Amino acid sequence: MALAPPDAFQRGVLEIEKFEVNRDYREKLIGVGLLSFKDFFFCKGLTAMREVPGRLTVSVQFEDEMIYLKRHWKKSSPTRKSGPHFEAITEWDNTQALHKDHINVPVPMAYGIGKIGGEAVSFYISKEVKGVQGDHFLRDHKLLDQKRKDFWSQLGVFAKEFHSKGYNHRDFYLCHIFVDVSGDKNLFSLIDLQRVQKRNKFRRRWIVKDLGQLFYSFPDSVSQSDKMRFFKAYRGAKKLSSSDKKLLQHVMQRVERMKSKHGEYLL
Ligand SMILES: Nc1ncnc2c1ncn2[C@@H]1O[C@H](COP(=O)(O)OP(=O)(O)O)[C@@H](O)[C@H]1O
Numbered sequence: 001m002a003l004a005p006p007d008a009f010q011r012g013v014l015e016i017e018k019f020e021v022n023r024d025y026r027e028k029l030i031g032v033g034l035l036s037f038k039d040f041f042f043c044k045g046l047t048a049m050r051e052v053p054g055r056l057t058v059s060v061q062f063e064d065e066m067i068y069l070k071r072h073w074k075k076s077s078p079t080r081k082s083g084p085h086f087e088a089i090t091e092w093d094n095t096q097a098l099h100k101d102h103i104n105v106p107v108p109m110a111y112g113i114g115k116i117g118g119e120a121v122s123f124y125i126s127k128e129v130k131g132v133q134g135d136h137f138l139r140d141h142k143l144l145d146q147k148r149k150d151f152w153s154q155l156g157v158f159a160k161e162f163h164s165k166g167y168n169h170r171d172f173y174l175c176h177i178f179v180d181v182s183g184d185k186n187l188f189s190l191i192d193l194q195r196v197q198k199r200n201k202f203r204r205r206w207i208v209k210d211l212g213q214l215f216y217s218f219p220d221s222v223s224q225s226d227k228m229r230f231f232k233a234y235r236g237a238k239k240l241s242s243s244d245k246k247l248l249q250h251v252m253q254r255v256e257r258m259k260s261k262h263g264e265y266l267l
């Protein structure tokens, strides 16, 4: 897998549209060689975390921890009237908004948007969140008794808070929810915020989509009663109303559709 965007970009002329570095980290980022827009955009990562055409996320060593650098260079449709869509600025803005709304998200360190050789490019870099991604956490820990109950009800409360503040994620899989265990508390953090939206209207459709993705990513080993524990905590109810039941039914129908279209969730 690649560790940096294609070499061809190195030869293009850079036009910066926006470029911001979190003041708290400016000095330290310079210390690891990250100062200019080009330093960030062309930085060779340590490990490729995810690569799809036109986007690459890598980890970068930063003192004694990892930081995560996402680069975008996907061509946008030439018919798009509003110009290119820069995912990095969306992720930067979403991170700030969620942080203000007290949802645990990564600390944003820098972002930049612009053009290289006329092509739209952007980057976004964030500090590592605590813990491990939820799907790996459940694969590697056999949760028993009260710990298991706490996990599912606390995850339900976390999802409830996120949705009740008006957000939907659009990639709401367990791999994007990190878990850090502290005593009998599971502290959750949400990552990959480039598709997050805040909306006042037409919420239900988006909530069904998010919950469908989350249930789809639950391991098969999760019992029906833990799923209900999650859902009751999500609804903040001891007993489900008929509208709660209807919502759950729509979510489960969505999960079935996802399974028949994509197969089982891949760990
Ligand atoms: N701030 C972060 N803390 C910990 N891990 C992260 C962080 N940002 C990204 N990652 C890791 O990198 C992977 C890819 O990042 P993500 O934001 O999901 O990019 P993509 O949009 O390409 O899926 C994540 O699934 C996660 O494993």
Ligand SMILES: [Mg+2]
Pocket (backbone or CB within 6 Å): 050, 171, 176, 192
């Ligand atoms: Mg992702």
